[in-house]
Amino acid sequence: KAGVTQTPRYLIKTRGQQVTLSCSPISGHRSVSWYQQTPGQGLQFLFEYFSETQRNKGNFPGRFSGRQFSNSRSEMNVSTLELGDSALYLCASRGTANNEQFFGPGTRLTVL
Amino acid sequence: EDQVTQSPEALRLQEGESSSLNCSYTVSGLRGLFWYRQDPGKGPEFLFTLYSAGEEKEKERLKATLTKKESFLHITAPKPEDSATYLCASMGYNKLIFGAGTRLAVHP
Numbered sequence: 001k002a003g004v005t006q007t008p009r010y011l012i013k014t015r016g017q018q019v020t021l022s023c024s025p026i027s028g029h030r031s032v033s034w035y036q037q038t039p040g041q042g043l044q045f046l047f048e049y050f051s052e053t054q055r056n057k058g059n060f061p062g063r064f065s066g067r068q069f070s071n072s073r074s075e076m077n078v079s080t081l082e083l084g085d086s087a088l089y090l091c092a093s094r095g096t097a098n099n100e101q102f103f104g105p106g107t108r109l110t111v112l
Numbered sequence: 113e114d115q116v117t118q119s120p121e122a123l124r125l126q127e128g129e130s131s132s133l134n135c136s137y138t139v140s141g142l143r144g145l146f147w148y149r150q151d152p153g154k155g156p157e158f159l160f161t162l163y164s165a166g167e168e169k170e171k172e173r174l175k176a177t178l179t180k181k182e183s184f185l186h187i188t189a190p191k192p193e194d195s196a197t198y199l200c201a202s203m204g205y206n207k208l209i210f211g212a213g214t215r216l217a218v219h220p
Contacts, residue, residue, distance in 0.1 A: 004155075033207065043156075043199065043210040056207050090155050092208075099144040099203050103155035 002027065004093050004104035012110045018079040021107045025072050025093030031055075032074040033101060034066060037088040049074055086111045114139040114204050118211035125190055125218050133185040133214045135200030145183045146208065147176050148199040156199055190218045
């Protein structure tokens with residue numbers, strides 16, 4: 001069974017730009033969560049999507065948004081990038097049998 | 113407020129020297145306590161889920177246990193390839209709350 005995939009793996013942007021990251025969950029998983037990981041703050045929850053609906057949201061500004069498609073693939077968008085948005089963005093998928101979340105390799109975003 | 117605290121921040125062991133990592137949690141409505149392993153530049157790799165106090169799970173040299181306030185990850189006779197950051201997370205309502213992790217270095 002293929003794991004969670006994320007594209008692109010690396011991204012360099014400048015302040016003020018916007019970026020879209022993509023995540024394909026494990027086949028059959030309908031829940032996708034996004035996390036931001038930085039050295040200072042660790043892993044922090046951004047939001048979760050289930051069946052195309054945002055089910056939960058973390059404490060991030062409105063510049064961070066997401067969506068989920070009917071095939072469960074999800075995208076995350078960050079507008080008006082700031083230097084502090086440089087981080088590893090991780091996507092995790094979850095099935096319906098239990099609460100176990102499986103992570104993708106992440107997208108390393110660098111904002112210059 | 114839901115919170116997860118891990119200790120120690122960093123741990124250095126000699127190969128074969130057993131030890132334990134601690135994870136203290138406060139969360140309303142615990143729906144699982146999770147352990148992950150993360151190597152540099154990679155996503156977290158799922159290790160264990162524990163759901164109720166007294167539960168234990170094992171995988172190779174790792175054993176996870178759970179009480180009402182803490183979880184422990186016991187590492188028996190570690191090898192250098194066990195070097196990684198170990199993350200603990202609790203699940204409240206549909207989101208994982210992570211601790212800061214324990215950086216484990218195992219030296220030959």
